[in-house]
Amino acid sequence: MGGKNAKPQWRTGQVASGDGTNISFLSAGDGPGLVVIPGNNRRAHHYEAMTGHLSREFTVHVIDRRGRGASGPQGSDYSVEREVDDAIAVIEQTRSERVFGHSYGGLVALRLGLRHRVAALAVYEPAVSIRGSFDGSWVPTFTRLLNDGKPLAAMTTFMKHSRLVPIGNAPVIVFRGLAFMLLHGSDGAETRAMMHTTPAELQESIRSDSDGAHYSQLSSPTLLLGGSRSPSYLTEVLPQLADIIPNARHEIIDGLDHNAPDLNAPGVVAERITTFLADTVPAGE
Structure with missing residues (x-):
């Protein structure tokens, strides 16, 4: 599955979340x-290549999270739980029983698993902080630069410290x-537009720091993925989560x-997800 793959034929959908946000x-x-x-800082279409692989076996529904595209804003009462509400609304409308979350979306997916059992849950480097593993001391500087209208300096700070x-x-x-190329490349306008959602998401990762014990209530079969070239604060929590979550493994x-x-x-990631789902969920479910 790591080779060339056709682009998916996208269909658009929408749903009202629990607070009425589209x-x-x-x-x-x-x-x-x-x-x-x-x-x-990712839109649904950024997962086009992975969807091209996964859509051979599944109907893949990629969310444009709050503050992106046609979805509504984060809102004044934003929290990771609002994102969970959004994902559950999509799950229920599409009658889906499988979830994959990447980075901050991985944190959303794990929190979703605590509220809504799905047949299988996979995440790649979820933005989970355990016992202070995520050092957010730089986040106030990043937020100030962004609020001062200095996106290049803000993105430089984000890339260096993340x-x-x-x-x-x-x-x-x-x-x-690198920050200049990111902000002025083909996706530059989208990236600049999404940056205002980052401070609240970073703060939710910080606020959600814990010993991880509550994840023991997650009952869905869970796959925790990471990469060897990623920062240790993202990968070192994976074996800890695998020990806490009853039916989980990490790689x-x-x-x-x-x-x-x-x-x-x-x-590569799509292949791991597909194999996990085939091993976890009986055909036809």
Whole structure:
């Protein structure tokens, strides 16, 4: 599944969430339903390549989360639980029994599993903080720069301190160059438009820090994926979660980084998801 793949034939859908916020999503395929919850600064269409692979077996529904596309804004009472409400609304409308979440979408997916049992749950490097594993000390600086109308400086701060780009402790000028390309590339306008959603999402990851014990109430079979080139604060929580969640296992995939699902290795991630779902959920369910 890691090779060339046809683009999915997208269909658009929408649903009202619990608080009335409109949530839009893109669907492709003709099979059992699989809901995909994107990460920070990502739109549904950024998972096109992965969907192309997954839609061979599933009907894939990729959410445009709050603050993106035709979906409504985060709202004044935003929290990760509002995102869970949104995902449950999509699950119920599409009658899906499988969920995949990436990064912040992975945190949403795990919190969803505590409220709504699904047949199978897979995540890739969820934005879970256990006992302070996520150092958010830089988040106020990032937020101030963004609010001051300095998106380049804000993105430079985000990239340097989140360490999501696997270039180690490079000079600031390197991160600034990468930030410039990101903000002025083909997706630059979308990225700049989505950046205002980032502070609230980062704060939710910080606010949700715990010892992880509550995840013991998650009853769905769970796959926890990560990449060997990703920062340790994202991958070291995976074996901890696997020990806490009753029916869970984790895997660190050699050579992959944080953007494997949406950008760098969508076929590899899709193959792991497909195999997990085939092993977990009987055919026809």
